[in-house]
Amino acid sequence: MLLYFSILYLIIIATAIAAIELTNLIWVLVAFAVLLTEIALFYFSLGFPLLGAFQLAIYAGGVAILVLFAILTIGEREEEKRESKLAAGVAIALFITGVIASIWTGLTTKPYLQISLEEIGRVFVDKYAILIIPLAFTAAGIVFGAYYILSKKLNREE
Amino acid sequence: MNFQFSHEPMFWFLLVTFSLVAIGIYGLLARKSILKMIISVEIVVNGANVGLAAFATQHGADGVIIAFFAIALAALEVAVGLTLLIVLARKYGITFPEKLNNLKW
Amino acid sequence: MEKLIYLSVFLPIFGAPLIWFISHYTNKWLSWYMSLAITGFSALVALTTLWNVVNGHIYENSFTWFQFGDVKVPFGIYVDGISALIYAMAAFLGFLIVMYSRGYMEHDESPHRFFMKVTFFIGSMLGLTVSDNILALFIFWEFMGLASYLLIAYWYYKDSAADAGLKAFLMTKFADGFFLAGLVLLWLVTGTLNIQEINHMAELAAIPLFAAAASALLMFGGAVGKSAQFPLFPWLLDAMEGPTPVSALIHAATMVNAGVFLVGRLFPFYEYSGILYVIMAIGAVSAFIAVLGATVHREIKKIIAFSTMENLGLMFVGLGAGSLAAGLFHLVSHATFKALLFLAAGNVIHFTHEKDAFKLGGLLKIMPVTAALFLIGILSLSGIPPFSGFYSKEWIVHEAKMAGDPIVFAFVLTAAVLTIFYGFRLWFRIFTGEPTEAAKHAREAYPIMLIPIGILAVLTFLIGLFHKQIVEIIDKHAHIPHDWALTILVFSLMAVAFFMAWLLYYNRVIDTQQLLRDPILAILNKTFYNAFFVDHILRWLSKNFVVEFLAFIFHWIDRNVYDYIVNGVAKTALWAWEKARVIQTGNLIHYLTIFVSGAIILYYLYLVIL
Numbered sequence: 001m002l003l004y005f006s007i008l009y010l011i012i013i014a015t016a017i018a019a020i021e022l023t024n025l026i027w028v029l030v031a032f033a034v035l036l037t038e039i040a041l042f043y044f045s046l047g048f049p050l051l052g053a054f055q056l057a058i059y060a061g062g063v064a065i066l067v068l069f070a071i072l073t074i075g076e077r078e079e080e081k082r083e084s085k086l087a088a089g090v091a092i093a094l095f096i097t098g099v100i101a102s103i104w105t106g107l108t109t110k111p112y113l114q115i116s117l118e119e120i121g122r123v124f125v126d127k128y129a130i131l132i133i134p135l136a137f138t139a140a141g142i143v144f145g146a147y148y149i150l151s152k153k154l155n156r157e158e
Numbered sequence: 159m160n161f162q163f164s165h166e167p168m169f170w171f172l173l174v175t176f177s178l179v180a181i182g183i184y185g186l187l188a189r190k191s192i193l194k195m196i197i198s199v200e201i202v203v204n205g206a207n208v209g210l211a212a213f214a215t216q217h218g219a220d221g222v223i224i225a226f227f228a229i230a231l232a233a234l235e236v237a238v239g240l241t242l243l244i245v246l247a248r249k250y251g252i253t254f255p256e257k258l259n260n261l262k263w
Numbered sequence: 264m265e266k267l268i269y270l271s272v273f274l275p276i277f278g279a280p281l282i283w284f285i286s287h288y289t290n291k292w293l294s295w296y297m298s299l300a301i302t303g304f305s306a307l308v309a310l311t312t313l314w315n316v317v318n319g320h321i322y323e324n325s326f327t328w329f330q331f332g333d334v335k336v337p338f339g340i341y342v343d344g345i346s347a348l349i350y351a352m353a354a355f356l357g358f359l360i361v362m363y364s365r366g367y368m369e370h371d372e373s374p375h376r377f378f379m380k381v382t383f384f385i386g387s388m389l390g391l392t393v394s395d396n397i398l399a400l401f402i403f404w405e406f407m408g409l410a411s412y413l414l415i416a417y418w419y420y421k422d423s424a425a426d427a428g429l430k431a432f433l434m435t436k437f438a439d440g441f442f443l444a445g446l447v448l449l450w451l452v453t454g455t456l457n458i459q460e461i462n463h464m465a466e467l468a469a470i471p472l473f474a475a476a477a478s479a480l481l482m483f484g485g486a487v488g489k490s491a492q493f494p495l496f497p498w499l500l501d502a503m504e505g506p507t508p509v510s511a512l513i514h515a516a517t518m519v520n521a522g523v524f525l526v527g528r529l530f531p532f533y534e535y536s537g538i539l540y541v542i543m544a545i546g547a548v549s550a551f552i553a554v555l556g557a558t559v560h561r562e563i564k565k566i567i568a569f570s571t572m573e574n575l576g577l578m579f580v581g582l583g584a585g586s587l588a589a590g591l592f593h594l595v596s597h598a599t600f601k602a603l604l605f606l607a608a609g610n611v612i613h614f615t616h617e618k619d620a621f622k623l624g625g626l627l628k629i630m631p632v633t634a635a636l637f638l639i640g641i642l643s644l645s646g647i648p649p650f651s652g653f654y655s656k657e658w659i660v661h662e663a664k665m666a667g668d669p670i671v672f673a674f675v676l677t678a679a680v681l682t683i684f685y686g687f688r689l690w691f692r693i694f695t696g697e698p699t700e701a702a703k704h705a706r707e708a709y710p711i712m713l714i715p716i717g718i719l720a721v722l723t724f725l726i727g728l729f730h731k732q733i734v735e736i737i738d739k740h741a742h743i744p745h746d747w748a749l750t751i752l753v754f755s756l757m758a759v760a761f762f763m764a765w766l767l768y769y770n771r772v773i774d775t776q777q778l779l780r781d782p783i784l785a786i787l788n789k790t791f792y793n794a795f796f797v798d799h800i801l802r803w804l805s806k807n808f809v810v811e812f813l814a815f816i817f818h819w820i821d822r823n824v825y826d827y828i829v830n831g832v833a834k835t836a837l838w839a840w841e842k843a844r845v846i847q848t849g850n851l852i853h854y855l856t857i858f859v860s861g862a863i864i865l866y867y868l869y870l871v872i873l
Contacts, residue, residue: 020185023248045163063236070240074247087187091180097863109167112215123219142234146241153245
């Protein structure tokens with residue numbers, strides 16, 4: 001399993017760095033899509049097939065295609081890089097902090113729970129069903145806001 | 159071969175989480191392009207989701223459900239971000255975040 | 264019955280705004296009917312209460328108003344003989360005065376405003392008379408101060424009325440400061456504010472004598488302001504700027520009686536504290552100043568106001584000489600005939616539009632009923648039997664004689680004897696002689712104005728008739744002494760005074776203006792007219808001490824200390840802004856960097872602290 005995990009981990013890190021570092025936006029999008037798919041693989045391996053399916057459908061499908069459309073709209077451009085030692089320092093500090101925190105808290109691993117789809121559905125209905133209502137309104141607000149901004153812009157251009 | 163994780167230490171998944179969050183934050187801070195920044199935010203959110211899913215195996219289904227919510231909201235966020243990109247990129251170019259400095263004194 | 268007593272107090276107080284509100288949007292004179300109904304109800308309850316108290320009931324009810332920590336603030340009623348008598352008297356006189364006001368205020372623009380204030384005033388006085396603890400009494404006391412300010416300044420568009428209201432308010436508030444201090448001191452020493460408990464402790468000598476004397480003296484300071492005694496009386500004379508029914512209310516039913524009532528209600532405590540002599544001395548001085556002022560003034564209402572001050576002084580002499588019953592019996596009897604006098608004077612002023620008694624004359628033929636009722640008031644005021652004034656006043660003169668202080672006795676005797684002089688001076692000037700220009704246009708008053716005065720005239724006769732029973736209500740062991748030698752002395756002196764008044768103001772053998780050519784008489788006249796210049800002295804003190812000295816210091820502190828602090832804060836803020844604005848770069852990336860760094864630092868802080 002260590003081998004399997006290591007391969008996955010390396011691919012994830014590599015594609016994440018590629019998504020940040022590459023200058024050609026099409027290749028950035030390709031790296032990003034691979035990253036999202038690998039994470040979906042993680043979910044399947046952890047025993048959450050529904051979450052993995054969501055990840056594939058919404059992220060690897062929807063978001064990647066949205067970004068693709070955006071790139072096509074604004075044109076595929078090469079962007080100049082900016083080296084920032086401060087940003088690198090902050091990122092490394094964050095990583096080290098995370099590792100220290102993981103160790104410091106004395107994390108112990110119990111045998112994994114086998115969480116079935118029924119279990120997830122039950123907990124969802126018991127605890128989180130009410131959250132769907134504000135979430136739905138938030139989603140509606142966001143979508144409407146995006147549409148409003150776009151349509152205003154288009155009107156002004158006419 | 160069985161690719162199902164069953165007793166691997168939590169530290170592995172936290173390593174994934176913090177690696178992705180660190181890379182995402184670096185991208186957010188070091189890149190001028192709004193598209194790269196949106197992608198960086200998505201990387202951060204995905205890192206967090208991996209951590210949530212991993213902890214769900216220890217503490218019950220809540221982590222997975224929160225991950226569902228996070229995915230839904232992240233998708234919406236991308237929608238708005240890309241809208242802003244399309245609207246503002248014509249005027250300022252794709253590197254507009256550093257040109258929007260009218261919050262300055 | 265306790266509930267009805269509560270209702271009789273709070274219905275006028277809380278009903279007053281309602282009267283204004285309803286009448287303002289319907290018919291303004293509706294307020295009169297509402298006020299009459301409310302005060303009539305209160306009077307009915309009060310008279311029933313008095314009847315039951317006479318038959319041996321005592322009404323007692325108390326509850327905790329509010330509480331913080333261990334300190335409980337009580338509120339309640341305790342109606343015994345003293346309380347019930349003043350309660351019934353205030354309610355009944357208030358009712359009659361409200362009835363009378365229909366005629367007097369007939370040309371007024373905003374009668375609903377008037378009746379709102381009057382109803383509130385009466386309610387406050389009723390609350391004061393039945394309260395069972397000094398704090399509640401003090402609250403109603405302050406309500407009454409507010410109501411008197413509003414009513415004296417009723418014609419607010421007249422500068423003199425507004426100033427008079429302000430003066431009354433400031434002087435009584437100044438005195439109330441002492442009252443509050445005394446109240447707090449008493450509470451700190453005894454731990455209770457219940458009147459009965461304090462009286463009981465005083466009878467057992469359970470209060471430290473020095474603290475008792477200090478707090479009694481401070482509370483008497485409040486009573487001096489409220490009851491217009493020396494040296495805080497000038498507001499009472501200026502208060503004549505208000506409408507005449509208000510003057511009747513202030514002088515007879517409510518306001519000025521509160522001070523006497525306070526001392527009477529706490530009488531065992533005052534007896535124990537040993538300051539009765541101070542009360543007697545101040546009462547005697549006030550009576551002396553007032554009676555001399557009344558003999559030289561020209562305005563009808565001011566003469567009657569001085570007469571009120573004199574009678575209040577006499578009440579304090581009666582209390583100070585150690586006789587509770589003498590003081591409070593005179594309070595009741597004075598309230599009746601003083602309301603009668605003020606309302607009768609109101610008739611004269613309302614139908615002649617003239618306040619100066621020396622510009623009137625010959626009204627006897629034009630207003631015969633008013634003249635007769637006015638005469639009854641004067642007779643009662645002067646102390647002629649069978650009216651009530653005779654019994655109460657003779658008693659007080661007797662008590663002053665028994666107190667054994669010749670100066671006090673001389674002052675009281677002067678006051679008692681000269682009363683008939685200024686009383687008949689007033690009556691002769693208004694009602695006899697040739698009718699003047701102002702008097703010719705007058706007519707007899709309406710029945711609605713004459714009926715209350717008639718009832719008061721009957722009442723002053725009845726109080727004289729039933730004086731023994733009334734004294735018994737106040738104090739079961741007291742009885743009116745019969746000192747024939749003193750009575751004969753007083754009556755012979757009064758006969759001389761009456762004869763002089765008859766000569767000077769009925770026959771008019773000498774023009775009184777000629778007497779003023781004599782320099783000594785002129786100076787005396789001026790001194791008496793200005794009430795020994797107490798008002799001027801108070802003005803001088805307040806100008807030089809308060810305005811020139813204290814205000815100067817406060818002004819300096821304000822400019823140099825407070826302004827410095829305030830400006831310093833502003834300058835510091837500006838300086839900080841100048842220095843701190845540099846970090847507001849407006850660049851999103853900088854903010855994000857700082858945000859993430861801050862999150863990391865917070866985590867380490869968390870690790871270090873825990």
